[in-house]
Amino acid sequence: MxxxxxxxxxxxxxxxxxxxxxxxxxxxxxxxxxxxxxxxxxxxxxxxxxxxxxxxxxxxxxxxxxxxxxxxxxxxxxxxxxxxxxxxxxxxxxxxxxxxxxxxxxxxxxxxxxxxxxxxxxxxxxxxxxxxxxxxxxxxxxxxxxxxxxxxxxxxxxxxxxxxxxxxxxxxxxxxxxxxxxxxLKSLSGHKIIVTSGPTQEPIDPVRFISNRSSGKQGYLIAHTLSKFGAEVVLISGPTSETYPKDIKIIKVETAEEMLEASISELPSSVFISVAAVSDWRVESVPLNKIKKNKMNEINLTLTRNPDILSCVSKAGSLRPNLVIGFSAETENVIKNSKIKLEEKGCDWIVANDVSDGFGHNTNQVHIITKNNIDAWPKLEKSEVALKLSQLIDNFLEKQNNAT
Ligand SMILES: Cc1cc2nc3c(=O)[nH]c(=O)nc-3n(C[C@H](O)[C@H](O)[C@H](O)COP(=O)(O)O)c2cc1C
Known part of the structure; x- marks a missing residue:
């Protein structure tokens, strides 16, 4: 022991x-x-x-x-x-x-x-x-x-x-x-929690894609920690080189649309945590075959907005989880932009993450933003962010349980 x-x-x-x-x-x-x-x-x-x-x-x-x-x-x-x-x-x-x-x-x-x-x-x-x-x-x-x-x-x-x-x-x-x-102590046993993680990849053609630099590390650590707390965790993961955690249901997806479909099909759940860095746009029409270079010096891609997964889950009516948490990766005006996000998407908490020095580090400095409060956490290892967040979720669900 x-x-x-x-x-x-x-x-x-x-x-x-x-x-x-x-x-x-x-x-x-x-x-x-x-x-x-x-x-x-x-x-x-x-x-x-x-x-x-x-x-x-x-x-x-x-x-x-x-x-x-x-x-x-x-x-x-x-x-x-x-x-x-x-x-x-x-x-x-x-x-x-x-x-x-x-x-x-x-x-x-x-x-x-x-x-x-x-x-x-x-x-x-x-x-x-x-x-x-x-x-x-x-x-x-x-x-x-x-x-x-x-x-x-x-x-x-x-x-x-x-x-x-x-x-x-x-x-x-x-x-x-x-x-x-x-x-x-499996204090979250009986609770299903959906975590999305990693980047999405939006195809340009069958061999090329648009993506971002998200590593998936933070989402995987959150999924792993919540599972240690006894939760039934479903991890919906974009392509990443992270090792898949054992004893957790994994749904592998590539695009934002696939991630949305997987998220909705896994509802209802007690909690939904959107850690994934979902591409905001996708290429409007993807050809069946590789785009040939030929003599083209330029190529114009028409991009269209991807569905907003956090918003969709927050507004899922009777299927809406009791607690919907979004991550907000910002490079400037972190708090202001994250508060706007909280408001617009209708989620309960935003974990605001300053990524002005890039993605993929082992540490994170976050603010937990709710309607009435902003809590600044010090720079922590991602595993500590996962632990503190899991404890907050645990407290929230316990309070809710006591209130009913
Ligand atoms: C020989 C000797 C033994 C002591 N034993 C104790 C003790 O068992 N418990 C205690 O509360 N203070 C004891 N004291 C007093 C503490 O050492 C003293 O209050 C000291 O300020 C504690 O500082 P600290 O809490 O920073 O270690 C002893 C002092 C001496 C000289």
């Missing part, structure tokens, strides 16, 4: 830091990849060198980098993790999480984090019972931080009571359970 999972372990300045080598060894022996952030107080109990040796990964302590071109660790460390574990979690770091204090690498990473946080509190019994700590614990529960322990017993300071950090084996079990549950 822990194989290939990335855990970001934050070690703060408690006496239980001496149990961290055992915890790391239990996690790594189960296949976990661990990176550590150490607080300054934590470094009084265990060294960065020791953590680096145990994890075979660099250990981080400083907030500000030596080289101005280095990546911002307080952002990317959590992005690359599946989960964050704070062990031992001092009263101080719990107070910082509860109150949004970000004054070192550990606390800033926790504030900038987008992953589940587990904490293993460890402190003197009076520190634990202190009203301030108890208020902070309540606050962090509201932030969906999950505490593991503490246990009661004889404390390192010689006093007896609550405050002992849970044993490494118990912490590992919690984390294993979490990953087990999230892999069992």
């Amino acid at each position: 822990l194989a290939n999972k990335n855990v970001l372990l934050i070690v703060s300045g408690g006496i239980a830091a001496e149990k961290i080598p055992e915890l790391i060894s239990k996690l790594t022996s189960r296949g976990c990849k661990i990176r550590c952030i150490l607080t300054n107080s934590g470094s009084k109990f265990i060294s960065t060198d020791e953590l680096t040796k145990l994890t075979r990964q660099p250990t981080y302590q400083e907030m500000f980098f030596k080289n101005k071109n280095d990546k911002m660790e307080h952002i990317y460390l959590s992005r690359e993790a599946d989960l964050i574990l704070v062990a031992p979690a001092t009263a101080n770091i719990i107070a910082k999480i509860a109150n949004g204090i970000a004054d070192d690498l550990a606390s800033t990473t926790l504030l900038a984090n987008d992953k589940p946080i587990f904490i293993a509190p460890s402190m003197n019994v009076m520190m634990w019972r202190n009203h301030a700590t108890q208020v902070n614990i309540k606050k962090i529960l509201e932030q969906r931080v999950i505490p593991i322990g503490p246990e009661s017993g004889l404390l390192a300071c010689g006093e007896i009571g609550e405050g002992r950090m849970s044993e490494p084996e118990t912490i590992v079990k919690y984390i294993e359970n979490y990953f087990q549950k999230s892999s069992d």
Whole structure:
């Protein structure tokens, strides 16, 4: 269950830091990849060198980098993790999480984090019972931080009571359970979702075509992620060199008209996501045979508008999915043009994508535009865009389900 999972372990300045080598060894022996952030107080109990040796990964302590071109660790460390574990979690770091204090690498990473946080509190019994700590614990529960322990017993300071950090084996079990549950969690099961992806190819004659530079990468990742969430995904794909995801129904098409036909024939569905870069125009009349070059220095092609698939699905009456999402690739006035698109096409969300530096990258910087809101996402790996979008869809469908 822990194989290939990335855990970001934050070690703060408690006496239980001496149990961290055992915890790391239990996690790594189960296949976990661990990176550590150490607080300054934590470094009084265990060294960065020791953590680096145990994890075979660099250990981080400083907030500000030596080289101005280095990546911002307080952002990317959590992005690359599946989960964050704070062990031992001092009263101080719990107070910082509860109150949004970000004054070192550990606390800033926790504030900038987008992953589940587990904490293993460890402190003197009076520190634990202190009203301030108890208020902070309540606050962090509201932030969906999950505490593991503490246990009661004889404390390192010689006093007896609550405050002992849970044993490494118990912490590992919690984390294993979490990953087990999230892999069992098929929250979108029972929902059919149609995703269109890739470019379309519009023939000029039997051997030539008009197309665009869409790679199909983002659509494939969205289809794959939604399927992991348990959705029944139908991927309608234009020609691309992406590998077809397993366990997903694929309908291969070439032209916009074929893509429209496939989309309509797959309705009804809960959600429709138009990621495909559909050619706006096609050649009005395509000859049966290859156009001969002969002595022609020029050729005039009459182009005609292709059907607007997003519009057609948005206006499909009783067959309209509950949630229709379009992607808008723009090279200028991204937000303004995308808002117009949302309005004109009648869809529910537009994922506005600035493609002024071209198609085919592994990252995307998008805005999620709805009738009343614009949410700017940072530049993310396309897989992260797929995950965040799938989570939004999941939340939307859950809310809708609760409302009915
Ligand atoms: C020997 C020693 C042991 C400590 N053990 C703990 C502890 O178990 N839990 C705790 O909350 N604070 C403990 N502290 C106090 C913290 O180290 C102190 O509050 C520090 O500011 C925490 O910083 P950090 O949260 O950034 O790591 C201890 C201090 C000393 C000197």
